[in-house]
Amino acid sequence: MIKFNQYLKDKYGGRIQKISIDAGFTCPNRDGNVAFGGCTFCNNTSFSPYAMTRQTVEEQIEKSIDFYSKRFKKIKGYIAYFQAFSNTYAPVEKLKEIYDKAMEYPEIIGMSIGTRPDVVPEPVLDLIATYTVEKPEIWLEYGLQTANIKTLRNINRGHGVSEFVDAVLRTKKRPGIKVCAHMIVGLPGDEYEDYIETAKLIAALPIDGIKIHPLHVVKHTVMAKQYANGEFGVLELEEYAKIVADILEVLPEDIIVQRLTGEATEEELIAPEWCSSKRKMDVLKAIDEAVRRKQEEKNLLRI
Ligand code: SF4
Structure with missing residues (x-):
């Protein structure tokens, strides 16, 4: 696996910063x-620091670059x-106007x-492909979240x-566009086999990058009510870390890993508590540890 930050650093010789935009x-x-x-x-209000504000795309970009x-x-x-x-959910002319900015x-x-x-x-993919001529990182x-249709x-x-398979294959007909898949571990109804199956599907497709998120329940969602009613439970940190280590083993070695966790602010988060933004480093450490243990077990088997 290649970490996204490392991939960018190697390619551009230094830090490349993502700027979140709510358009x-x-x-x-x-x-x-x-x-x-x-x-x-x-x-979705938790996705962006600019959500619910009336800042233009330019204002958001300039403020972020300054920061x-x-x-x-x-x-x-x-x-x-x-x-x-x-x-991508707008007429193509409107999308062009926004992306151009x-x-x-x-x-x-x-x-x-x-x-x-x-x-x-297709016209949206054609538009996005035009930006690959001058800009090298078009993702x-x-x-997808899960390959389990019932979930x-x-x-x-x-x-x-x-629809996911179709979108990936159509996108990759434009070789300049890179594709990143999102999956969630811990969705109600999903089991260990579903996580591995989802990873295998991603591995089988021409996908360049992946983001893996743990399911975390946040306020003002349908899931918050279901969780309060006891309809499902959430994963422990160690369970999540172990599953992620198993998923990484299934994925191609050259896939670019953009994310291995996901978090919410303490004000928004209901469960699990380890998905609080303050504990991000603990989660990454637990995953590193699970990967290391897995490697050690494999080495022992080889002896
Ligand atoms: S998570 Fe679902 S409902 Fe929310 S923006 Fe994405 S597709 Fe829409």
Whole structure:
């Protein structure tokens, strides 16, 4: 596995900083086009520091560049991260207008566009591919979450596994676009085999990067109510770390790992407590430890 920061550092000779942008998109799983209510875990206001503000894309970019350039002296560039909601869910002309704003900054070396696999029609992919001519890091991030169709239905995801496979294959017909898949470990109804199956599916597809998140229940979501009713439980940190170590073993060695955890603020988080932003380093340490133990066990078997 290659860590994303390391990949960027090796390629650009220094730190590349992601800038989160809330461009005011919505989601077809919330506005009734696919479904109402959204995924049961989703409280999208927690995605972006700019959510619910009326700052323009330019204001968000300039504020972030100002902030990070003071904090880290040796920044080599930035990636505009369109993070909140479904960032390809608009007419193509509108998307061009929004993406162009970010791509005009010379310090910005690319963008990461978070979206659903069912909202990337061909004209949108063609548009995104045009940016690969001048900017080297153009990523599309697709949420799969799990390869278990029953779980996808239960969490009101509004798409299946086939839409994900279709989106990845169509995207990779444009070789300049890199694809990152998101998966969640711990969704209600999923078991160990589902995590491994999801990882195997990701491994079998032409996918460049992955983000693995632990399920964490946050306030103001359907899942918060289900959790309060005792309908499901959450993973312990050690269990999560061990599963992630097993997933990493299934993935190709050259996959770029963008994330191995996910967290919420203490105000938003309901459970598990180890998904609080304050404990991020504990989670990464536990994963490192689980990977190391796994390696040791393997070495012992070889003796
Ligand atoms: S697709 Fe994304 S933005 Fe839409 S409801 Fe689900 S998690 Fe939220």
